[in-house]
Amino acid sequence: MVAGGRRVLSGVVASSAAAQAVFGGVVPEVAAREHVATVLPAVRRALAAAGIRPRDLAAVAVTRGPGLLGALLVGVTAAKALGLAWGLPVIGVHHLEAHLYANALAGPIRFPALALIVSGGHTSLLWWEDHSRLTVIGETRDDAAGEAFDKGARALGLPYPGGPAVEALAATVPSTPFHLPVARLEGGGYDFSFSGLKTAVAELAAREPGARAAVARALEEAVVAALVRTTARALEAYPAAALYVAGGVAANRRLRGELEALCHARGVVLGLPPPALCTDNAAMVAAAGYYRFRRGEFLGRWESAETPWPLPAAGS
Ligand code: KG4
Ligand code: ZN
Numbered sequence: 213m214v215a216g217g218r219r220v221l222s223g224v225v226a227s228s229a230a231a232q233a234v235f236g237g238v239v240p241e242v243a244a245r246e247h248v249a250t251v252l253p254a255v256r257r258a259l260a261a262a263g264i265r266p267r268d269l270a271a272v273a274v275t276r277g278p279g280l281l282g283a284l285l286v287g288v289t290a291a292k293a294l295g296l297a298w299g300l301p302v303i304g305v306h307h308l309e310a311h312l313y314a315n316a317l318a319g320p321i322r323f324p325a326l327a328l329i330v331s332g333g334h335t336s337l338l339w340w341e342d343h344s345r346l347t348v349i350g351e352t353r354d355d356a357a358g359e360a361f362d363k364g365a366r367a368l369g370l371p372y373p374g375g376p377a378v379e380a381l382a383a384t385v386p387s388t389p390f391h392l393p394v395a396r397l398e399g400g401g402y403d404f405s406f407s408g409l410k411t412a413v414a415e416l417a418a419r420e421p422g423a424r425a426a427v428a429r430a431l432e433e434a435v436v437a438a439l440v441r442t443t444a445r446a447l448e449a450y451p452a453a454a455l456y457v458a459g460g461v462a463a464n465r466r467l468r469g470e471l472e473a474l475c476h477a478r479g480v481v482l483g484l485p486p487p488a489l490c491t492d493n494a495a496m497v498a499a500a501g502y503y504r505f506r507r508g509e510f511l512g513r514w515e516s517a518e519t520p521w522p523l524p525a526a527g528s
Contacts, residue, residue, distance in 0.1 A: 213262040213269075217502030220317060220495045222261035223488075226250035233372045237362065238332075244282030251290045258494065266298040273501025276304030276511065277518035279333065284517035292511070303501040304511040306521060308334060309346060311458035313500035314485035314493070322454040322481055328443050330467070331459030331492075332358035332373070335439075337402045337446050339526060340456065343503045349446060349526045350402025357435050357461045360406040364413040364431040368424050379464055382429035390416060390423075390430035394438035402446050409434055432466055440470045447478055454481035458496075463487035 213221040228246035232238050259265065274291035277284050288304070295302040308329050315321060327338040327346075335352040355363070358375055365374025370381065382388075392412050395405045409431070417427050439461075447455065455475055461467060468484055475482035489496060504510075 213258050213264060214317070214495050214498035214502065217313075217316060217499050217506075221264065222258045223493060223495045224254045224258040224261065225493055226254040229373060236366055236372050238280070240280045240282050243280055244286055247283045247286035251286060254494075255290075255294065266294075266300075269298065269300055271295075271301045271303055271501065271505050271510075272298070273303040273305055273498050273504075274511075275307050275310060275497055276515075277307065277521040279307055279519055281517060281519055284519060288511075288517045301505070301510040303504045303509065304515065304518070305497050305500045305504065306523065308336060308338070308523065310497045310500045311490075312338075312340065312346075312456055312496075313503070314458050314489040314496040315456045315483040316499045316503075317489060317495060318483065318485065321456070321483075324450070324452055325454040325456050325483075326443070326446055326450055326452040327456045327458065328439065328462075328471075329459045330357040330439060330457070330461035332356060332362060334459060335404045335406070336523075337443065338523070339450060344507060347524050347526045348522075349450075350404065350442065352404040352406060353397070354405055354407035355410060357404070357406060357439060358459070360409050360435050361431070361461065363410045364417075364428075367410075367414040367417045368428055368431075370428075373460070375461055375464060378428045378432055379466070381425050382432045382466075385425040385429055388426040388429040388433065390420075390426055392416065392430045392434040394434050402442050404438060404442060406435065406438070432464070435461075436464065436467045436470055439467060440474060443471070444474055447474070447480060452480060454483055456483035458485060458490060460491040462490040 272291045272295050274287050291302050311329050323342050325340045327340045329336045335357045337350040339347050339349050361378050362374035365377050370377035395408050397403050413431050
């Protein structure tokens with residue numbers, strides 16, 4: 213529950229990570245079933261924790277897409293049902309937009325801004341001119357940054373989600389003798405590619421079974437270096453007042469430290485939500501919903517989940 217797009221009244225996370233860990237990744241059907249079981253109890257808990265009643269609410273915001281269709285349908289259907297029952301408008305939010313608005317919970321967004329979204333499904337650089345103008349300037353051509361962590365973790369025998377596990381293991385060694393390559397893409401754009409890294413980690417982990425921590429550290433350094441160097445190039449080309457970072461991988465301490473150094477050197481404001489707001493959460497969806505609410509953008513009666521849901525690309 214969020215008031216005024218800014219003040220978090222309550223935040224409840226019903227995570228299916230434990231159910232997914234059994235499979236070492238996200239199984240769409242498992243995700244959808246977990247959503248069915250947890251969505252209404254989570255809403256009830258959020259209301260109770262905020263000490264408010266449905267009649268105090270102005271609108272219901274929900275992630276409309278992109279993502280796994282089964283899970284999205286559960287969320288959108290629940291939001292529409294609650295909207296009907298409570299007589300409230302429903303707002304359909306784009307998942308990447310929602311991640312960015314985790315930053316709005318900390319203070320007003322400074323435009324124009326560059327945004328780096330790094331999650332299990334996305335690695336995108338965006339040009340964010342104002343609340344309603346968000347264009348993609350670069351994205352991954354294959355695996356997402358979080359996927360590189362998740363798949364690398366699996367090669368290292370670590371549990372899902374891989375990012376926190378890799379970070380914790382990497383932190384047990386002061387340095388690593390290994391260097392894992394990340395492809396530099398031709399053409400000078402801002403795209404990313406992490407699929408080669410997955411193979412390189414698997415090979416290194418098999419070759420060096422006694423050096424798991426050093427391999428984890430090499431993986432973390434490689435992902436972070438690729439993200440930071442491309443973001444640095446974008447900061448040179450775009451007149452950004454701020455860089456906003458979001459998505460589960462933004463919880464990574466090495467990435468946070470290197471982005472802090474980068475933005476400090478460039479004199480650019482850095483927006484980095486606290487780790488709990490970097491991973492998927494309802495407050496960021498509500499914050500994004502607030503700005504759509506102010507623009508009167510509501511989900512139509514015949515509208516539902518939307519996936520894929522590409523954001524406009526720069527120059528199009
Ligand atoms: O944004 P998110 O919660 O879910 C979506 O994918 O939308 O991001 C989850 C991803 C997973 O791939 C997870 O391994 C990664 O974020 N992650 C991290 C860390 N915490 C979560 N990656 C690196 N370091 C972390 N501390
Ligand atoms: Zn996410």
